[in-house]
Amino acid sequence: MLTIALESVRFFAHHGFYEQERIIGNHFVLDVLVRLPEPEHPSQLGESVNYEALFAISKEVMEVPQQLLEQVVHDISVKMKARFPVIRYSKVTLRKQAPPFGGDLAYSCVALEKQY
Template identity: 50%
Template sequence: MLTIALEQVAFRAYHGYYPEETIIGNDFMLDITVRIPGTVVVDDLAETVNYQGLYDIAKVVMATPKPLLEEVVYEMTAVLKERYPAIQHSIVTLRKLNPPMGASIRNSLVSLAKDY
């Protein structure tokens, strides 16, 4: 298997259960890892997953506010598979930095691993 990934992609987005999160927003870090069959050398971008394409998908999904981070990662995996049918496995991890919980917390995290 060939692994293609983006790690620690920073976004300012408006996901959150509480109304103030949809107004003031939060900082997020996103990791996307995908695996495709990879038993021969890839020498053409059309034979792989373009990580610019991964970013473009992430940017669109992150721009649409959702109340739950679980919704965000599920949508992201669905769009990844639709755009890149060769994907056989994906892991999408979304961290909300400094979640508004009244305590010093580095981040909350939701991660979804899928086999297709």
């Protein structure tokens, strides 16, 4: 299996359960990992997954405010698989910096793994 990943992609977005979070926004860190069968011709991008396209998908989804991070990682997973049917496994991890609930923590985190 071939693994292709984007690590620690930083976004400023307006996701959050509370209205104030969606108004003010927050910093997020995204990791995307996909696995696919090894291409027969690894020098041809058409047989692989273009990580620039993975970034574009992620950026498009991150620009749409959602109440739950679970919805964000789901939407990224669905769009990646639709664009690249060759994907056999995906993991999308989204971390929200300093979520505003009074605790002293760096990030909250939601991750979605899928086997196809």
